[in-house]
Every structure is written in C-alpha cells, then in structure tokens.
Amino acid sequence: MPGENLSRDEAHERAALLSVDGYEVFLDLRSAVGESGREPRTFRSVTTIRFRSAEPGAATFADLIAPSVTAVSLNGKDLDPAEVFDGTRIALEDLAEENELVVDAQCAYSRTGEGMHRFVDPEDGEVYLYTQYEPADSRRVFANFEQPDLKAPYRFSVRAPEGWTAWSNGVGELTDGVWKFAETKPISTYITAVVAGPYHYVTDSYERVLADGTRLEIPLGAMCRKGLAPHFDADDVFLVTKQGLDFFHDHFDYPYPFGKYDQAFVPEYNLGAMENPGLVTFREEFIFRGKVTQASYERRANVILHEMAHMWFGDLVTMRWWDDLWLKESFADFMGSFSMVEATRFTNGWITFANNRKAWAYRADQLPSTHPVTADIRDLEDAKLNFDGITYAKGASVLKQLVAYVGRDAFLEGARRYFKRHAYGNTVLGDLLSVLEETSGRDMATWSQAWLQTAGVNSLTPQVILNAEGRITELSVLQEAAESHPELRPHRVAVGLYRRAAGGDLERYARAEVDVEGPRTVVAELAGEQAPELVLVNDDDLTYCKIRFDENSLATLREHLGDLTDPLARALCWSALWNLTRDGLMPARDFIGLVLRFAGRESDIGVLQMLHAWANSARTHYAASEWREEGGRALAEGALRELRIAAPGSQHQLTWARFFAAVASTAADLQLLQGLLDGNAKIDGLEIDQELRWAFLGPLAAHGAASEDALAAELARDDTASGKRHQVRCLAARPSAAVKAQAWAAVVESDALSNALVEATISGFAQSSQRELIAPYTAQYFAAIERVWAQRSIQIGMDVVRGLFPSLQGDRETLAAADAWLTAHEASAPALRRLVLEARDDLARALRAQACDAGAAA
Numbered sequence: 071m072p073g074e075n076l077s078r079d080e081a082h083e084r085a086a087l088l089s090v091d092g093y094e095v096f097l098d099l100r101s102a103v104g105e106s107g108r109e110p111r112t113f114r115s116v117t118t119i120r121f122r123s124a125e126p127g128a129a130t131f132a133d134l135i136a137p138s139v140t141a142v143s144l145n146g147k148d149l150d151p152a153e154v155f156d157g158t159r160i161a162l163e164d165l166a167e168e169n170e171l172v173v174d175a176q177c178a179y180s181r182t183g184e185g186m187h188r189f190v191d192p193e194d195g196e197v198y199l200y201t202q203y204e205p206a207d208s209r210r211v212f213a214n215f216e217q218p219d220l221k222a223p224y225r226f227s228v229r230a231p232e233g234w235t236a237w238s239n240g241v242g243e244l245t246d247g248v249w250k251f252a253e254t255k256p257i258s259t260y261i262t263a264v265v266a267g268p269y270h271y272v273t274d275s276y277e278r279v280l281a282d283g284t285r286l287e288i289p290l291g292a293m294c295r296k297g298l299a300p301h302f303d304a305d306d307v308f309l310v311t312k313q314g315l316d317f318f319h320d321h322f323d324y325p326y327p328f329g330k331y332d333q334a335f336v337p338e339y340n341l342g343a344m345e346n347p348g349l350v351t352f353r354e355e356f357i358f359r360g361k362v363t364q365a366s367y368e369r370r371a372n373v374i375l376h377e378m379a380h381m382w383f384g385d386l387v388t389m390r391w392w393d394d395l396w397l398k399e400s401f402a403d404f405m406g407s408f409s410m411v412e413a414t415r416f417t418n419g420w421i422t423f424a425n426n427r428k429a430w431a432y433r434a435d436q437l438p439s440t441h442p443v444t445a446d447i448r449d450l451e452d453a454k455l456n457f458d459g460i461t462y463a464k465g466a467s468v469l470k471q472l473v474a475y476v477g478r479d480a481f482l483e484g485a486r487r488y489f490k491r492h493a494y495g496n497t498v499l500g501d502l503l504s505v506l507e508e509t510s511g512r513d514m515a516t517w518s519q520a521w522l523q524t525a526g527v528n529s530l531t532p533q534v535i536l537n538a539e540g541r542i543t544e545l546s547v548l549q550e551a552a553e554s555h556p557e558l559r560p561h562r563v564a565v566g567l568y569r570r571a572a573g574g575d576l577e578r579y580a581r582a583e584v585d586v587e588g589p590r591t592v593v594a595e596l597a598g599e600q601a602p603e604l605v606l607v608n609d610d611d612l613t614y615c616k617i618r619f620d621e622n623s624l625a626t627l628r629e630h631l632g633d634l635t636d637p638l639a640r641a642l643c644w645s646a647l648w649n650l651t652r653d654g655l656m657p658a659r660d661f662i663g664l665v666l667r668f669a670g671r672e673s674d675i676g677v678l679q680m681l682h683a684w685a686n687s688a689r690t691h692y693a694a695s696e697w698r699e700e701g702g703r704a705l706a707e708g709a710l711r712e713l714r715i716a717a718p719g720s721q722h723q724l725t726w727a728r729f730f731a732a733v734a735s736t737a738a739d740l741q742l743l744q745g746l747l748d749g750n751a752k753i754d755g756l757e758i759d760q761e762l763r764w765a766f767l768g769p770l771a772a773h774g775a776a777s778e779d780a781l782a783a784e785l786a787r788d789d790t791a792s793g794k795r796h797q798v799r800c801l802a803a804r805p806s807a808a809v810k811a812q813a814w815a816a817v818v819e820s821d822a823l824s825n826a827l828v829e830a831t832i833s834g835f836a837q838s839s840q841r842e843l844i845a846p847y848t849a850q851y852f853a854a855i856e857r858v859w860a861q862r863s864i865q866i867g868m869d870v871v872r873g874l875f876p877s878l879q880g881d882r883e884t885l886a887a888a889d890a891w892l893t894a895h896e897a898s899a900p901a902l903r904r905l906v907l908e909a910r911d912d913l914a915r916a917l918r919a920q921a922c923d924a925g926a927a928a
Contacts, residue, residue: 074135074158076206077449078391081217084130085390088215090222092253092298099236100264102179102188102197110178112137113186116171117213121222122486124167132160132215133209134175134865135185141174160213163341172390173213175224182863183340183413183825185210186264191337193297195232198267199334200351204342205453208259217388219496221256235267236563239348241289241330245722254347255327256494258388263346267333270299276310276315276331281324286325291332297790298335298357307333310371310414312569314378317413318405320612321482322382324489333374337791338826340865343373344404344524345380351359352377359792360761365722368416375414376406382489390496392453396443396522399457400465403427407466420638422781423470424611425641429680432616432649434459435527438911440555440906442524443468451901454864456911460525467614468521474562474612475517476510484509494826512587515559526555530563530586531618532605540601546592547584547607561586565593567602568638573727576626581609598762603630606639628660632668641677648684650702651692654918656694657926666708682709682729689733690838691880691912692919694927705733710742718755727756731765735839738874740775760788764796771800772837778804795830802834810835810844818854821862828866832873838842841878852891859902871902875909885913 098114119132122439135158136691139151145166154161160173179188181198184207189198201211209216228236228249239262240252265485274290290311292304311333311688315326315684339353356370383405384398388472407427411419434440439455447453473481484506492501500523503514523835528551535544550557563598567580580602582595605868608617619627627643634640647664650656665685672678689701709730716723743766745751746758767784770776778801785797802813813835817828834842859867876884888910892903 074206074447075451076133078393078447081219081391084215085217085219087128088131088220089122089124090215090220092118092124092222093212093214093224094118094227095224095225095262097186097211097230099186099199100229101236101799102266103231110137111188112176113179115173115175115177117171117175117211119171119173119214119222120171120348121169121171121647123167123169126165126167126879128165129161130165131162132171132213133158133206133844134160134213135207135210136175136177139173139175139586141172143172145169146521150427158209164538167692171213173293175213177211180210181821181824182865184863184865187336187338189791191295191297191791192794196268196296198269198295198337199898200265200267200334200339201263202340202351203260204341204344204457205247206450207263210280211264214259216259217391218258218260218388218766221258221494221496223256223386224254224262225557226262226264228250228266230266234266234268235271235548236264237291237293237332237334237349238264239328239346239505240260252329257347257385260347261344261385263344263351263564265293265332265336265348265349265351268296268871269293269334270296270302272302272304274304276312278315278319280325281323282806286778287320288326289330291330292335293332294335294354294357295337295791296356298359301357301359301753302335303357305372306367306882307374310374311378312407313413314375317375317409318378318382321485322489323415324382324386324493325487326381327386327493328381338824340825343377343385345377345398347381347385350377353474355493358761360759361724361757363675363679364416364680365422365721365727367678368410368419368422371414371416372406372410372419372422375409376402378408379405382485385477386489386494387492388487388496390498392447392450393445393446394454395447395453395456396461396465397499397502399461400443400469401487403466404469413454418674418676420611421638421641421674423466424638425645425677425680427676428467428611428614429645429648430459431463431614432459432527432615435525436552436604437908438554439908440525442525444518448900451864451899454868455901455904464527464614470611471521471562471613472506472517475560476512480506480510480512488707520557520559524555524557526552526557526561526706527614527616528557528559528561529616529618530607532562532565532607532620532623533590534602534605534620534622536601542597542601544592545596545605546590550584558588561608561613561615563607563613563615564609565596567596568634568639569598569600569602570630570633574633575635576604576630577635578606578639579607583612587612590713594662604634606642608642609639611642616649616768617642618650619646620914628664631664632671634753637674637677640672641674644681645679651684651688651919652915653924654915657923658688658694658919659697659923659926661688662705666704670712670715678722679791681731684727686732691877691916694920695880699735699922702733702735706735706739709733710739713753713756718858719757720755723756724762727762727877728765729751731769734769735773740770740773743770744775764788764793764800766799767796768803768834771806771834772803772839774805776800776804791826795826798827799830799834802831803837805837805840805843807843810840810847814847814850814874817874818850819859821866822894825865825869828869829873830867835874836878838878841880844876848879848887851876852887855891855902855906856895856898859899864901867902868905871905872909873912875906877913877916879910880913880916882917883911885917888913 085151096116140147226238238251271293276288337352343352380404383401487505507514651661713726
C-alpha cells in the first residue's frame with residue numbers, strides 16, 4: 071500500500087465509493103502527565119465509524135498513523151491488526167452496504183505541532199495538549215477517512231487527568247470522569263479539534279436578534295496557559311470577536327451554525343491560527359508579554375476575523391479537494407481585512423493589506439513554483455506547500471479586484487446564495503462562479519480564466535504625453551507580463567495624478583477609473599489635466615499588479631516621497647519601489663537611502679515596520695558585498711537618530727529601538743544596547759521590558775558580546791516558555807564554530823527538540839555577520855536534506871530545508887551547488903524539490919540585485 075501521502079486520485083475514488091454517517095471518538099489522555107516508561111509517549115484512541123458503501127463487496131482503506139493498533143473490527147468481525155494495518159492505513163475488504171468500523175489504537179503525542187501536541191511548561195511543569203490537523207494530521211489522533219469531502223458529524227469524548235478541562239468542537243460536559251461533547255454538524259476531519267489541560271479560561275457571550283425574530287446566543291470562551299494569564303487581554307479578543315460576528319451576520323444572512331465559539335491560544339503552534347468550528351486555535355504569541363505597537367493588535371484582529379470568516383467559507387462550505395483550497399483561504403484573507411476595516415477600530419487595514427500581504431503574494435508569484443490561484447494539487451505533500459502567498463494573499467487580492475469588477479452588493483449576494491445552496495457540502499470553482507454570474511450578470515468564466523487559472527503578476531506603467539501648454543494630451547497604461555507567464559489580464563484600476571500644493575504637500579488633484587485591457591490602454595478621462603509630478607497607476611489599490619513609474623514620477627518620489635499626504639498612496643509607492651529593488655531595477659543602496667531619508671516621516675506604524683524589514687533585507691541580500699558593511703552602518707546610524715528624536719514612549723520609538731537592535735554592529739552600537747540592558751544608558755520614554763531585553767540580547771550574542779552565562783542569567787530572570795525560546799535562539803547566534811556545530815546537530819541530526827525550539831535554533835544559526843563561519847555548512851546542507859525530508863515530519867522538514875538553505879553565502883558557487891543538487895535529484899519528492907527550487911530562485915534574484923547595486927557604485 072502507498073504510505074502517508076494520499077493522492078487526489080485515491081481520494082476521488084474513495085469519495086465515489088463511501089458516504090460517512092458519523093464518528094464516535096474516545097481519547098484517553100491521562101497518559102499525558104507523569105513519567106512515561108517508553109518513547110514515544112502514547113494515548114489510547116478508540117474510534118467507531120459508521121459508513122455506507124456504494125458497491126457492496128468492494129475494498130477501501132481507513133487512515134491512521136499510530137505506533138500500534140490493539141484491535142480492529144469491521145461489521146462485528148475482528149481483523150488482525152498485523153495483517154490490515156501497515157502504519158498509515160487500515161485495509162478494509164468485502165464492505166457491506168452499511169458498515170461499522172471500530173479501531174482501538176495507541177497514538178503518539180506530538181512534539182512537532184502535528185496531531186496531538188504535548189507541551190510541558192518549564193515555568194510550572196504543567197502539561198498542555200492541543201490538536202492541529204490541516205491538511206491531514208487528524209489520522210495521528212484517531213482512525214478516519216482523511217479527506218475534506220467525506221464530511222460527517224462527530225461525537226468526541228475525552229478522559230483527561232484529574233483537575234484538567236477538555237474542549238472540543240461541541241459543548242462539553244464532565245460525566246463520571248469523562249468529558250462528553252455534543253455531536254457536531256457534518257464537518258471535515260481536518261477541522262475537528264481537542265484542547266485539554268489546566269488552561270486559564272475566560273467566558274463571555276454574544277447575542278443577536280435574527281431577521282425572523284428569533285434570538286441567537288453564542289457562548290464565547292478564550293483560553294491560554296496559566297503562565298500567560300497576567301498578560302491575557304481577553305476583553306479585546308472578545309471585543310473584536312463580537313464586532314466580527316456582527317459584521318458577518320449583517321452581510322452573510324446565515325446564522326453562525328456551530329453553537330459555541332471558543333478561542334484557544336496555544337504553545338508551540340506552527341501556524342497563525344486554525345479555523346476549527348467552535349474551537350479556533352491560535353499561536354500564543356498573539357498574547358503580548360511586553361509593549362507592542364498597534365500593528366500587532368491589528369494583526370491579531372485580522373487573524374481573529376480571518377478564522378471567523380472560515381466558519382462560513384471553509385467549515386460550512388468546504389472545498390472538495392485541496393485544488394480549491396483558495397475557496398476558503400483567499401476568501402478568509404480578503405474577508406479578514408474587509409471586516410476589520412468596516413467593523414473594528416483598525417480602519418487602515420487596507421494599507422496593511424497593500425503593503426504587507428501583497429508583498430507576500432508578489433514574491434510567491436515570481437517564484438518558479440508559482441501556480442494559478444486554483445492549483446493542481448496531486449497529493450497531500452503538494453497541499454501542505456500550497457498554504458502560500460498565492461493561495462492566501464494573491465487570492466485575496468484577486469477577490470478585491472473582483473469586488474471592483476462585479477460590485478460589492480453582487481459579490482455579497484453571491485456569497486449568501488453560495489452558503490445556502492451548499493451548506494454542509496463540498497464545492498469546486500464552478501459552484502462559486504455560477505452564483506456570482508447570477509448576481510452580477512458578468513461573464514465569470516472569462517474573468518476566472520484570466521485571474522484564477524493562470525499564474526504570474528502583471529506590471530502596469532504609465533506613459534504621459536504633454537502638449538506645449540504643459541497639459542496631458544494622452545495618458546496610457548502599458549501592461550507587461552513575464553516571458554514565463556505571458557498572460558495579460560483585465561484590470562479595473564484607478565489612475566491618480568499628484569502635484570505639490572503651495573505648502574509642499576504632494577496631493578492628488580485628479581483620478582480616473584478605467585478597465586485596462588491588453589498591452590496599452592488610454593485613460594481618456596485624464597486628457598487636458600495639468601502635467602502631473604507623479605502618476606500612480608493602481609491608486610487606491612483596486613487590482614493586483616506591480617506598479618511601475620515613468621521617469622518623471624520616479625524622480626519626484628526620490629525627492630518628495632515623504633511629502634505624499636495620503637497614507638495608502640505612500641504605502642503603494644513604497645511597495646512599488648521595493649519591487650523595483652527586488653527586480654534589480656533600483657540599486658539596493660538607493661532604496662536604503664530612501665528609507666533613511668523618508669521613513670522617519672511615516673505615520674503608519676505597520677508600513678514603518680515593513681520598511682525596516684525591507685531595508686534590512688536589501689542590506690543583507692541585495693547590496694553589493696563591498697558596500698554591505700557601509701550600508702549596515704548607515705542604517706544603524708539612521709535608526710539611532712530616529713530613536714533619539716521619536717516621541718518618548720511612542721510606538722514609533724519602540725519600532726526604531728527594535729530596528730536599531732536588528733542592524734547594530736559597531737562597538738558603539740553594542741555598547742549602547744548593553745547599557746540600556748544594564749540601566750547605565752537611558753533613552754527617555756523607552757521602557758526596556760522583557761521582550762525588548764531579548765531583542766537587544768540577540769545582536770549582542772551574534773557579535774560575541776553576550777556569553778552563555780549572560781544568557782543563562784537572562785533565562786533565570788525570564789524562566790518561561792517564551793524565555794526558553796529566546797535563549798535557544800541567542801545561544802545558536804553566537805559566533806563560534808563549536809556553537810554552530812552544536813546547533814546544526816541539534817536540528818539536523820536529532821529529533822529531540824520540539825518544533826518551537828527547532829525554529830528558534832534555525833533562527834539563531836544563520837547570522838548575516840557570520841557568512842564565513844557558516845560557509846562550510848553549504849555542502850552539509852545539500853548532503854542532508856533528502857534524508858531529513860524522508861525521516862522527519864513534513865513540518866520539520868519544511869523548517870529545515872527552508873531555514874538552513876545557505877542563502878547568506880550569496881555567491882555563484884552556492885547557486886551552482888543548488889543547481890547540481892536539483893540536477894542530481896530529479897526523482898526526489900516534488901515538494902522537497904519545490905522548496906530547494908524556491909530558495910535557489912531567491913538566491914539568483916539576490917545575485918541580480920547585487921549586480922545592479924554594484925553597477926550603481928561604478
């Protein structure tokens with residue numbers, strides 16, 4: 071039998087054969103505490119599945135990944151586990167029309183965040199459990215048919231250690247020592263969930279009178295580890311939750327269908343969050359231990375609302391197979407921003423979307439692995455890798471364009487019909503297009519072909535012809551596409567014209583919306599306008615494209631970018647300039663110069679944080695090697711200057727402090743960081759809380775200015791799970807060959823570390839100031855990755871292959887090594903090859919950008 075990697079063909083065949091009537095799952099989790107006599111530590115899982123077969127006498131299989139199976143029975147007949155269970159699948163032969171399968175297994179607790187994750191809190195020794203399944207890890211917890219289109223209702227029951235509380239998708243009640251949960255609606259395996267442990271739990275409620283006069287009541291809950299309880303601002307979580315429930319009920323006309331709404335903030339979580347109906351899970355880093363900016367609160371609100379949108383897009387109506395993953399993720403990504411802007415205090419959310427989310431999409435859409443929004447997902451490994459910038463951010467950008475194309479009312483009415491027509495069912499692309507065609511009267515097939523079924527990003531460039539009086543004779547928009555993906559698309563765009571006003575502000579004085587078609591589109595409405603100093607194609611960010619500038623507009627931005635008064639227009643210009651830098655069309659030193667000149671005037675804190683990240687990336691990857699050190703010093707000097715003049719106690723001050731630490735390198739820089747830690751130096755208003763202390767210790771460790779003893783002392787001061795992750799990262803960052811060898815062995819040669827500590831170790835290992843020190847690991851990387859991919863879980867495999875790729879070497883030799891590996895491993899797992907190919911492409915892009923930067927110096 072094939073192993074863990076279920077194929078699309080197998081899933082389609084099984085879906086045609088089976089219909090599932092229900093699951094009963096019993097989990098005995100008492101083994102989570104106390105000493106374990108053996109590894110892996112296991113728990114008992116007993117599953118009863120009632121299902122029908124369209125072909126009596128046929129054969130199929132159930133999914134289960136477990137160390138051992140105690141008993142299997144099919145329709146009352148005992149089967150020999152040794153004969154029917156191969157470690158990943160249970161063979162089922164001679165099916166009846168109606169069947170009952172019972173599987174009694176010993177399943178393993180996870181340390182990788184996949185399946186039933188077990189975490190021991192170093193602060194107090196308490197144990198916490200939670201599940202995470204997407205796309206296919208529920209089979210690590212109970213036997214099932216692991217594919218999204220075999221939906222069924224579930225009844226979970228859990229026996230937990232004494233004093234614990236357990237939660238699942240339905241409402242729970244403790245009876246005779248067992249938590250018994252209400253039966254769910256028909257849902258897919260990957261969104262079932264269990265959380266158990268001594269969690270700190272807070273409750274609230276949401277009430278609403280529906281259109282028919284009935285009252286909807288939704289019990290609300292939020293939980294975290296006891297150690298994080300002092301920092302848990304549950305009131306704000308509940309506020310955003312209620313605002314989201316109001317918004318979605320106002321617009322979806324389909325009452326929330328899953329009873330209660332618990333939100334669990336859990337440790338060592340691989341994702342941002344997961345949309346389990348009735349029990350949404352989040353990474354606990356969304357509980358802030360120190361001072362953070364409004365951008366962090368906005369990000370959390372966006373994720374809360376993204377997951378809430380999934381209750382309808384994804385949970386109520388689910389894609390048939392992972393090809394149509396976008397049917398839930400693109401919609402949730404779009405609706406997260408849409409609802410946040412309209413229903414919460416974060417009214418500038420579209421600026422963050424334009425500047426942050428779309429940057430993720432632009433990068434992904436220019437990789438050799440780019441794919442249409444509707445993807446070709448052959449198997450589960452493909453599915454795991456397609457939770458990417460295309461499926462999320464590009465898909466959401468395309469939906470934003472769709473709203474501009476069909477109109478907001480038609481879009482939302484289409485969503486309402488979609489929910490009612492397909493509730494508790496599974497859908498494909500055509501099901502959505504058909505309702506949108508009904509509500510908009512537009513030809514959705516043509517739109518879909520251009521936007522959902524082709525890959526790549528278009529560039530839009532303005533072309534301006536002026537008459538002798540300095541007025542526009544003709545303004546046109548030129549559309550281009552990459553040779554690899556030559557599709558030109560229909561774009562609904564706004565074109566904005568900007569000039570400086572009397573006070574020097576760069577302001578828009580004219581705007582026109584136009585449908586861009588083909589390689590050249592004339593914007594007739596702007597003929598006769600005064601000559602612009604800046605033409606902004608895709609003003610207001612209606613479409614998904616790379617914005618380019620004519621020479622005059624680019625010259626204006628070089629001198630007056632900080633004078634742009636509209637924050638969204640400013641964010642769009644910054645994004646466009648970053649794309650020019652990544653594409654090797656603007657020298658990295660020029661982009662860094664613009665950041666040093668204008669970032670201090672940036673009012674939007676999320677944009678400022680993005681500029682800091684981009685500037686550091688430009689210095690690290692895109693600057694010519696001979697200028698890199700000078701660029702780093704310039705960034706540190708600029709960051710310190712802005713830090714000193716920022717308003718005391720402001721979020722801008724905090725942001726500049728973190729950026730200064732990230733780029734600090736000289737003895738004076740490091741001395742200041744150490745002084746701030748010791749209290750010997752002070753910047754008015756800057757509170758050095760525990761999280762900021764670790765941010766300062768990172769560069770000190772990387773430059774050999776923080777010893778192992780100093781880091782141990784800091785951990786004693788912050789002896790928490792968060793503190794341990796920070797300490798591990800800082801330890802791995804130290805500039806020592808022995809340290810690097812130890813870190814490499816801990817991640818590559820051993821599976822003793824949890825997922826969170828693997829991530830922390832990788833984060834510390836590769837420091838831009840240590841290129842020569844880690845150069846010997848290039849050969850070791852290419853020698854090890856196929857073995858790591860085969861032996862470790864897919865999550866850890868992804869972390870290692872992505873995180874340890876030798877991108878910092880930034881030379882032709884490393885590029886050649888990547889090419890040699892790809893040539894010699896054509897038969898390797900496609901998902902592994904994809905990761906290497908993506909990292910190789912990033913390196914090739916960096917080399918092109920470095921050549922551009924070196925040319926500027928010449």
